[in-house]
Amino acid sequence: xxxxxxxxxxxxxxxxxxxxxxxxxxxxxxxxxxxxxxxxxxxxxxxxxxxxxxxxxxxxxxxxxxxxxxxxxxxxxxxxxxxxxxxxxxxxxxxxxxxxxxxxxxxxxxxxxxxxxxxxxxxxxxxxxxxxxxxxxxxxxxxxxxxxxxxxxxxxxxxxxxxxxxxxx
Numbered sequence: 342x343x344x345x346x347x348x349x350x351x352x353x354x355x356x357x358x359x360x361x362x363x364x365x366x367x368x369x370x371x372x373x374x375x376x377x378x379x380x381x382x383x384x385x386x387x388x389x390x391x392x393x394x395x396x397x398x399x400x401x402x403x404x405x406x407x408x409x410x411x412x413x414x415x416x417x418x419x420x421x422x423x424x425x426x427x428x429x430x431x432x433x434x435x436x437x438x439x440x441x442x443x444x445x446x447x448x449x450x451x452x453x454x455x456x457x458x459x460x461x462x463x464x465x466x467x468x469x470x471x472x473x474x475x476x477x478x479x480x481x482x483x484x485x486x487x488x489x490x491x492x493x494x495x496x497x498x499x500x501x502x503x504x505x506x507x508x509x510x
């Protein structure tokens with residue numbers, strides 16, 4: 342994850358070199374040993390395709406990338422990896438973390454992230470959480486999910502726009 346953070350802040354690379362670095366970072370994350378690490382790594386790489394900076398001749402700070410399609414691909418791949426986890430509690434935790442990633446990119450106006458995808462993910466989380474055993478870990482996961490849902494409800498009730506109305510909670 343540290344490598345992704347460093348790559349995201351680089352402003353000295355040209356577009357071609359940066360594209361290679363982003364793609365290789367995502368592939369390296371998908372080859373990590375443990376599925377939860379793979380899932381989190383690939384989801385984190387989505388930031389490289391959205392807010393990473395490419396060198397610009399006009400601006401010393403670089404120009405941000407806005408590749409919504411690649412962000413969506415990273416998040417979908419991360420969801421597939423999460424669904425491969427055998428432990429229901431690990432799977433539920435990863436899916437809740439992914440929901441937060443989806444909400445972040447949705448709030449950043451990524452056109453590839455639709456309310457229906459977020460709703461499907463929330464339904465999958467609810468289904469997965471119904472299979473959890475009672476315990477401290479399950480309660481933490483349920484609290485994390487409840488906090489995310491309350492955030493969505495708060496945004497919906499703010500009344501500023503109908504931006505969040507498509508996400509049924």
